[in-house]
Amino acid sequence: MIEEIAKLLKEKKLSIATAESCTGGLLAHMLTNVSGSSEYYKGGVIAYSNEAKICMLHVRRATLQKYGAVSEQTAYEMADGAKRKFDTSFALSTTGVAGPAASENKPVGLVYIGFANPYGIEVKKYKFNGNRLENKQNFANAALKILLEFLRE
Numbered sequence: 001m002i003e004e005i006a007k008l009l010k011e012k013k014l015s016i017a018t019a020e021s022c023t024g025g026l027l028a029h030m031l032t033n034v035s036g037s038s039e040y041y042k043g044g045v046i047a048y049s050n051e052a053k054i055c056m057l058h059v060r061r062a063t064l065q066k067y068g069a070v071s072e073q074t075a076y077e078m079a080d081g082a083k084r085k086f087d088t089s090f091a092l093s094t095t096g097v098a099g100p101a102a103s104e105n106k107p108v109g110l111v112y113i114g115f116a117n118p119y120g121i122e123v124k125k126y127k128f129n130g131n132r133l134e135n136k137q138n139f140a141n142a143a144l145k146i147l148l149e150f151l152r153e
Helices: 002-012 026-031 050-057 061-067 072-086 132-152
Strands: 016-020 041-046 090-096 110-117 120-127
Touching: 002 026, 002 132, 016 026, 016 072, 026 041, 026 132, 041 050, 041 072, 050 061, 050 072, 061 072, 072 090, 072 110, 072 120, 090 132, 110 132, 120 132
Parallel strands: 016 041, 016 090
Antiparallel strands: 090 110, 110 120
16 A cells, blocks of 8 residues: 555655654654655654644644544644645644553544645544554554545545
8 A cells, every 4th residue: 555655646746744643653654664755755743742732733722622632623733733844735643542541432442533635634533443553553554545545536
């Protein structure tokens, strides 16, 4: 999948940035596993804490207080912040619960993935049933699939 993404981004002269919380840099790692990735990958932010989300991605403190870090609203603002920060065609954001700790309304495996593109920002919600490492991989793969589907259109 990543080879096809790289090919399409290069061919179309498009760029991407990442804003990661629950994936901890895995998404950036995967995007840069292809030779020549500097042609399309401009950078990323691992904003694990709320303060990092606020300072580095301009997520509003009010958003975090009202909806929490793991929310559609936060994923939206993270993707928007990364796209603006790196001035890219696209940005992907991840915020979720990899596990094992969770809360009643935010279970292990829950993730919100933000996708900022030239037409706006969309957020998708997923629920996976793996352990911490499996969930992180599933979250990153889901984000890449969103990007790939858009590039194929």
